[in-house]
Amino acid sequence: MKHELSAVELSRRTFLKSAALGAGGLVIAIHLPACSKKPGAAAQPFAPNAFLKIASDDTITFYCDKSEMGQGVYTALPMILAEELGANVERIKIEFAPPGDAYINKLLGGQVTGGSTSVRDAWPKLRTAGAQARTMLVAAAAKEWGADAKNLHVEDGAVISADGKKRLTFGALAEDAAKLPVPQDVKLKEPGQYQLIGKPRTRLDTPAKTDGSTQFGIDVKLPGMLYASLAQSPVLGGKVKSFDAEKAKAMPGVRDVVQTSSGVSVVADTWWQAHQARDALSVEWDPGPNAALNDAMILRGLKQASAQKGIVARSEGDAEAALKSSRRVFTAAYELPLLAHATLEPQTCTADVKADGCDVYAPTQVQGFALNAATKASGLPPEKVRIHTTFLGGGFGRRLDVDFIPAAVESSKAVGKPVKLLWTREDDTTHDVYRPPAYNVCTGAFDKDGKLTAWKHHLTAPSITLRWLPAAVPEGTPDPFSVEAAANYPYDVPNVLVDWVRHEIGIDVGYMRSVSHALNCFSAESFMDELAAAARKDPVEFRMALLEKQPRYRAVLERATQEAGYGNAPKGHYQGVALMEGYGTYMAQVAEISLEGGKLQVHRIVCALDCGQTINPSIVTAQVESSVIFALSSALWGEINVYGGRVQQTNFDSYRLMRANEVPRIDTYIIESTEPPGGMGEPAVALVAPAIANAIFKADGRRVRSLPFSRHKLA
Numbered sequence: 001m002k003h004e005l006s007a008v009e010l011s012r013r014t015f016l017k018s019a020a021l022g023a024g025g026l027v028i029a030i031h032l033p034a035c036s037k038k039p040g041a042a043a044q045p046f047a048p049n050a051f052l053k054i055a056s057d058d059t060i061t062f063y064c065d066k067s068e069m070g071q072g073v074y075t076a077l078p079m080i081l082a083e084e085l086g087a088n089v090e091r092i093k094i095e096f097a098p099p100g101d102a103y104i105n106k107l108l109g110g111q112v113t114g115g116s117t118s119v120r121d122a123w124p125k126l127r128t129a130g131a132q133a134r135t136m137l138v139a140a141a142a143k144e145w146g147a148d149a150k151n152l153h154v155e156d157g158a159v160i161s162a163d164g165k166k167r168l169t170f171g172a173l174a175e176d177a178a179k180l181p182v183p184q185d186v187k188l189k190e191p192g193q194y195q196l197i198g199k200p201r202t203r204l205d206t207p208a209k210t211d212g213s214t215q216f217g218i219d220v221k222l223p224g225m226l227y228a229s230l231a232q233s234p235v236l237g238g239k240v241k242s243f244d245a246e247k248a249k250a251m252p253g254v255r256d257v258v259q260t261s262s263g264v265s266v267v268a269d270t271w272w273q274a275h276q277a278r279d280a281l282s283v284e285w286d287p288g289p290n291a292a293l294n295d296a297m298i299l300r301g302l303k304q305a306s307a308q309k310g311i312v313a314r315s316e317g318d319a320e321a322a323l324k325s326s327r328r329v330f331t332a333a334y335e336l337p338l339l340a341h342a343t344l345e346p347q348t349c350t351a352d353v354k355a356d357g358c359d360v361y362a363p364t365q366v367q368g369f370a371l372n373a374a375t376k377a378s379g380l381p382p383e384k385v386r387i388h389t390t391f392l393g394g395g396f397g398r399r400l401d402v403d404f405i406p407a408a409v410e411s412s413k414a415v416g417k418p419v420k421l422l423w424t425r426e427d428d429t430t431h432d433v434y435r436p437p438a439y440n441v442c443t444g445a446f447d448k449d450g451k452l453t454a455w456k457h458h459l460t461a462p463s464i465t466l467r468w469l470p471a472a473v474p475e476g477t478p479d480p481f482s483v484e485a486a487a488n489y490p491y492d493v494p495n496v497l498v499d500w501v502r503h504e505i506g507i508d509v510g511y512m513r514s515v516s517h518a519l520n521c522f523s524a525e526s527f528m529d530e531l532a533a534a535a536r537k538d539p540v541e542f543r544m545a546l547l548e549k550q551p552r553y554r555a556v557l558e559r560a561t562q563e564a565g566y567g568n569a570p571k572g573h574y575q576g577v578a579l580m581e582g583y584g585t586y587m588a589q590v591a592e593i594s595l596e597g598g599k600l601q602v603h604r605i606v607c608a609l610d611c612g613q614t615i616n617p618s619i620v621t622a623q624v625e626s627s628v629i630f631a632l633s634s635a636l637w638g639e640i641n642v643y644g645g646r647v648q649q650t651n652f653d654s655y656r657l658m659r660a661n662e663v664p665r666i667d668t669y670i671i672e673s674t675e676p677p678g679g680m681g682e683p684a685v686a687l688v689a690p691a692i693a694n695a696i697f698k699a700d701g702r703r704v705r706s707l708p709f710s711r712h713k714l715a
Contacts, residue, residue, distance in 0.1 A: 046174035048136055048182045050102035051081065051129040058157060058171035060085075061093045065103035066122070067113040067365050068096075069392035069399070070626070071681045072619035074205040077122050079615055083196045084130030084189060086154030087170070094204070096389040099367040109472070113365045114400055114511060116583035116679020119615055123677050131186035133177075140176040141168050191613070191674045200618040205391075217363035217390045220350040220420060226255055227271035228411045228421040229278040232263040232431050235287040235645035236507045240264060244282040251277040258414040260407040261377070267415050271422055290506050290645035298505045298642065299335065302439035306333075306460040310499030311476065313459075313483040317495035322454035326445035330534050334442070334523035335706035338640035339435040340655055341512055342633075345393020346428040347404035351411070352418035357384040360409065363392040365399040373402040377409035396630070397511035400468070401433050429655055430647040433510030434640050436462045438519040442527035450535055452546065454495040457486045457524060461516070462509045463502050481511065485580050485686060486520040490553050491528070491546035507642075513630060514685035517582045525578040525690035526705065529697060539577055539694060540566060552610050553579060555671055556588040559608035563669050564590035572596075573603060576694030578687040583679030585611040591691035595699045600714040602632065602692060604665040607684055612675035620680050624668045627684035633658045635689040636715040638708050 045055040053061040062081055066073040074094060082089040097103050099111055106125075107117040134154055141159035142149040151162040158169045191198075208214040233239060243264050245257035253273035258265045264283055268274035323329055350361040351374070358378040364370040367387050375382045392399055408421035423431070438461035445454040463479040465472050473479050478487075478500040486498045512518075532542035540561055547554045557579055560566075569575050572594050579588045592604040605628050614620055637656035641648040649655040693704045696714070709715045 044178065046133070046136075046170075046178040048133050048177075049129045050097070050100065051126060052085070052133055054133065054170050054174045054177075056171045056174050058169050059093060060087055060091060060157065060170065061095060063097040063103075064094050065097040065105075065111065066118040067363070067389055067392055067395065067399075068205065069113070069363075069365070069395035071118065071623065072203060072616065073113070073118045073122075075201065075203045076119055076615045076619055077126060078204065079196045079201065080119075080122055080126040081130045083194060084127045085134050087157045089196060089201070089204070091157065097367075099371050099387055103367075110469075111366065111368045112400070113395070114397060115515075116585075116681045116683065118679075118681070119677045120584060120679055123613075127188050128186060131188055132182055135183050135186050136177040136180045137170055137173045139180055140173045144168065144173075144176065198614050198617070201616050203619070215390050216345055216393045217348045217350070217361065218345050218393065218422065220361040220390060222350065222352055222418040225350070225418040225420055226267050226269060226415060227274045228265045228267045228408065228419050229271065229274040230260070230263050230265050230407050230421060230423065230427070231278050231281055231283055232427065233285045233287070234430070235285065235290055236293070236431070236642070236647065237288040237290045237645070238285045239288060241284040241286040243284065247282070248277040248280045251280060253277075256415050257281070258411050260410040262403065262407050265407050265411045265421065267411050267419055271420070275424070287645060293506055293645045294643045295641055298338075298437060299439070301505060302437060302460050302503055305501050305503035306439050306441060306458065308501050310458060310460070310501040311478045312497070312499045313478045313487040314489070314496060314498040317454075319454045319456050319495040319497035322495040323443055323445050323456060326447065326453065328446040328534070329443065330445075330531060331441065331443045332527055332530055332703070332705060334438075334440045334526065336438040336440070336519045336522065337638070337707060338437050338509075338642070339512060339634055339638045340429055340432045340640050340649065341394075341396045341398035341435075341510075342429070342652075342655060342657060343392075343394030343396060343398050346423040346425055347398075348420065348422045349405045349408035350418060350420040351405075351408040351413075353378050353380075353409060353413040353416075357386065358409065359386050359388060360405065361388045361390055362405055363390050363395075363399055364402065364405075365392070365395050365397075366402065369400075369402050370405055373405045374409050377406040378413055396513040397515070398432065400511050403433070425652070426650045429650050432640075432647075433508045435512035436464060436509035436519075437505065438516075440520065440523035442523055444527065444531045446535065452491075452493050452531060452535070455489060455491070455493045456497045457489065457520070458499055458501070459483060459486060459520065460501040460503055461519065462504045464509050464511055464515070466502070467508060468510070482516050484515060484520060485517040485582055486524060488581055489524065490550050490579070490581065491543070492549055493546065513627070514582070514682040517580065517683065517686035518631070518634075518689070521578065521580045521582075521686040522690045522693070522707065525580065525687070526693050526703075529576070529690075529694040530703065533697070543577075543579060552586040553581065553588075556586050556608045556610055559669055559671060560588035560590050560606050563608065563667060564592065564604070564606035566590055574695045574699040576691045576696070576698060578691040578694065580683065580687055582683040582686060583681075584676070585609055585678030585680060585683045587683050587687060589684070589687040589691045591688065591695045593692060593695045593699065595696070595714075598713070600636070600692070600696070600709055602664045604667070605688065605691070606667045606669070607687075608669040608671065609683075610671040610673050610675075611678040611680055612673050613677045614670060614672075615677060617670055620670055621668045623680040624684045625666045627682065628666050628688055629658050629663055631685040631688035632664075634708065635692060636708055637710050639711070
């Protein structure tokens with residue numbers, strides 16, 4: 001299925017009415033040409049809402065408002081729409097939606113693909129969109145046949161009469177349906193009526209990815225296109241002081257050397273020519289404030305900041321008083337490092353700036369932010385800028401930032417031709433917006449009877465959101481994306497305190513798959529095991545006793561331990577558990593490991609989950625497997641080191657990813673549910689490290705309180 005990019009023109013009036021610049025992003029309304037019909041014009045396609053268009057030739061087009069980066073929205077979202085519409089999902093043509101207020105992610109407040117919200121946001125919207133169209137098509141057929149709409153049904157893209165003798169395709173009914181009012185209150189299917197939802201299905205994007213017709217950002221090619229390679233400051237936060245481009249300009253194929261807002265861009269006929277000439281540049285850099293920044297400074301700053309009282313994220317009872325009065329108090333501190341996203345497709349953007357408009361082709365997770373960045377860089381009115389979303393060769397939160405877009409636009413504007421700017425792997429590794437480090441301190445107390453009476457989780461880390469979208473963090477409140485898997489502590493303890501200290505480290509940090517769930521779940525679930533040991537109880541029994549009021553947590557923990565054969569591991573193997581709710585999904589994991597010759601070997605990860613209503617179980621399983629492998633890379637080896645403001649890792653030889661032959665057995669068990677869907681792209685990431693750390697303790701009595709495991713010569 002070939003994806004064709006399309007542009008939608010925006011009027012200045014529409015833009016000004018709906019822009020939301022004050023929130024740190026840009027949201028614009030769209031006008032779909034198919035939604036209006038001029039007097040005397042040919043019949044227009046039936047488009048009852050911004051997600052769906054049905055043409056008279058039976059072509060059904062779905063405008064996908066989420067970016068596809070491997071997580072499966074290109075399949076799951078059409079399934080939701082097709083279920084209510086009554087269409088064959090295989091016959092739906094899919095196009096990525098342009099920026100527009102019709103496509104606002106209501107869970108995040110912008111047109112954003114992230115936070116494991118794609119299915120959760122789409123569930124009510126696309127079911128309603130499909131049901132609206134189905135209701136109107138049935139009404140049109142009822143009018144045509146003089147029949148009662150209640151006696152008609154839809155099947156495989158057609159409306160069928162009660163006796164089955166009459167049949168009109170959606171295309172045949174499209175023009176008449178378009179004349180009817182769009183119903184606002186429509187009846188949705190009950191779970192027992194689902195034909196598509198909850199059933200495994202192969203992905204719709206697989207054929208195009210297999211035959212190479214899928215267009216990723218790196219694949220974009222325009223007539224007359226040139227290529228650019230960007231020199232950026234080797235010190236994070238540094239800027240160009242001066243440069244000499246004479247030698248670079250004399251090299252074969254070089255068209256121009258352009259100073260951009262983020263560095264110096266060399267534009268040439270081929271990318272390799274641009275890259276070679278970039279290396280020939282003589283650039284003097286102003287290193288800025290980070291010239292002396294290093295790992296030790298970052299950790300020292302976090303520890304010093306941790307001595308402060310934090311902003312309270314959750315408070316029940318009086319944890320401080322309970323801790324002071326108890327004679328059995330336990331405390332542990334956990335350290336988490338900077339991490340890179342390491343998307344397999346490096347950052348790339350193609351821009352075509354002309355006097356009358358600008359087209360930007362980008363693998364982005366934030367169409368509105370991309371539009372804002374391109375508008376500023378081009379100097380054109382916003383209505384003259386068009387964003388074309390491509391497939392993403394990995395996102396993981398990296399492409400929630402748009403730092404790779406302005407230089408492409410600025411380069412194209414300077415040379416007057418389309419320009420594809422492509423970062424090298426080294427550029428990508430050394431100029432990421434890294435997952436923030438953290439220093440978390442957990443404290444627990446028992447009463448004289450051995451009952452856990454107090455829990456305190458003191459978090460210290462930089463804030464991503466206060467850079468990325470400051471309006472989302474009201475003054476005096478914690479960054480909501482810094483207290484995940486901590487504020488929703490599930491265990492029944494009378495005195496609970498979770499607080500957060502914001503401490504910036506001098507460099508930009510960004511959202512990464514599972515965000516603070518991974519940071520906080522590592523400390524919370526590792527410490528729960530420490531408390532279980534202090535209470536001289538089995539870690540699973542200890543948790544179960546504190547989860548009497550949490551049936552969904554208990555169910556996944558029971559299932560995971562049962563399927564893993566918890567307590568009956570093979571000789572020389574050891575098991576650890578971790579438990580969490582994140583993104584509306586309840587999950588438990590059991591890690592099975594061995595320490596052969598002192599080296600950690602992960603043999604198996606068992607994951608049980610309750611993600612509410614499953615759309616496509618195959619995608620859920622794939623997401624768990626992907627998340628576990630992603631998390632294993634980070635837990636075993638993931639670490640970004642900074643010395644003199646320079647990132648030391650440059651490529652996959654120094655920033656290690658798990659290889660195919662190293663992947664352990666991963667078993668996924670889905671608990672059936674009709675609750676609203678939970679997110680699946682991220683939660684499984686967070687439990688891997690604590691489950692392994694808890695297994696290591698069982699193996700040799702060692703508590704691992706900092707990551708990665710390679711720090712401890714385990715990997």
